Amino acid sequence: MSTAGTASPHSALSVVRRTAWLVNAIFWSAFAVLEAVNHGWAAGTLALVFLVLPDLTFLVALDQAPRMAKGQLAPRAVPYYNAMHRALVPLTLMALYMVAPFAWAPAFAALCGWLAHISYDRALGYGLRTREGFQRG
Secondary structure, three states: OOOOOOOOHHHHHHHHHHHHHHHHHHHHHHHHHHHHHHHOHHHHHHHHHHHHHHHHHHHHHHHHHHHOOOOOOOHHHHHHHHHHOOOHHHHHHHHHHHHOOOOOHHHHHHHHHHHHHHHHHHHOOOOOEOOOOOEOO
16 A cells, blocks of 8 residues: 555644644734834834844854854753743733733734744744754654
């Protein structure tokens, strides 16, 4: 019996999961743009900054980069990288923002940008890192 051309359940689940993350990424990107259009340059700027900010954690251990294997993040940078790439962090901050007695739209736009970044990473197959700095898989 030939199994050529049949997808394993694991790969099908992976496609569904990554597609869901892509839909999520598009949603948060659109929400960040909407916030920028409705609330001006500060909201747009913060959304863009937080769209890029999680990957700046690579700079924490830039001096160690030449000694790392291909695809490996320096172990010193891993806790920062993982903290900035956990969706629960901006989602929790967003929930707190919703019940806080103050409102500043650029902060919400920043959280939308941060969630968009995490979602794009997951859609593209990038996840959290092991203690040694490699992609979890």
